[in-house]
Amino acid sequence: MYWEYGMGGWAAVSMTVTVILFWLLLIAAIVALFRSVARGERFRGGRSAARPSGAEQALAERFARGEIDEEEYRHRLGVLRSLGHTDTS
Incomplete structure (x- = not known):
C-alpha cells in the first residue's frame, strides 16, 4: 500500500x-x-580569580620593578580588591 x-x-x-x-x-x-x-x-572561580585585573597587574609590575615596597603593594592591592575593581585593560 x-x-x-x-x-x-x-x-x-x-x-x-x-x-x-x-x-x-x-x-x-x-x-x-x-x-x-x-x-x-x-x-x-570566575574571571577575577583566574586572571588579575589590569589595575592589579599594573600594581604587581610596579612592585616587581621596585617602585613600591611590599607594605604599600599589599595596602593598594587590598584597596583595589575591596572596591571590586575588575578593569581588564
Missing part, C-alpha cells in the same frame, strides 16, 4: 522517527554545552 508521493507507511514512520531523534540530539548537545560552560566558570 502506497501513500501519496509513492512513500510507503514505513518510510513515513522512519522519517518521523529520524526527525524526532535529530531534534533530541540537537537539544541534548546545546544543554551539554551550557552545562560545560557553567561548570567551567564554577571551577575557575
Whole structure:
C-alpha cells in the first residue's frame, strides 16, 4: 500500500522517527554545552580569580620593578580588591 508521493507507511514512520531523534540530539548537545560552560566558570572561580585585573597587574609590575615596597603593594592591592575593581585593560 502506497501513500501519496509513492512513500510507503514505513518510510513515513522512519522519517518521523529520524526527525524526532535529530531534534533530541540537537537539544541534548546545546544543554551539554551550557552545562560545560557553567561548570567551567564554577571551577575557575570566575574571571577575577583566574586572571588579575589590569589595575592589579599594573600594581604587581610596579612592585616587581621596585617602585613600591611590599607594605604599600599589599595596602593598594587590598584597596583595589575591596572596591571590586575588575578593569581588564
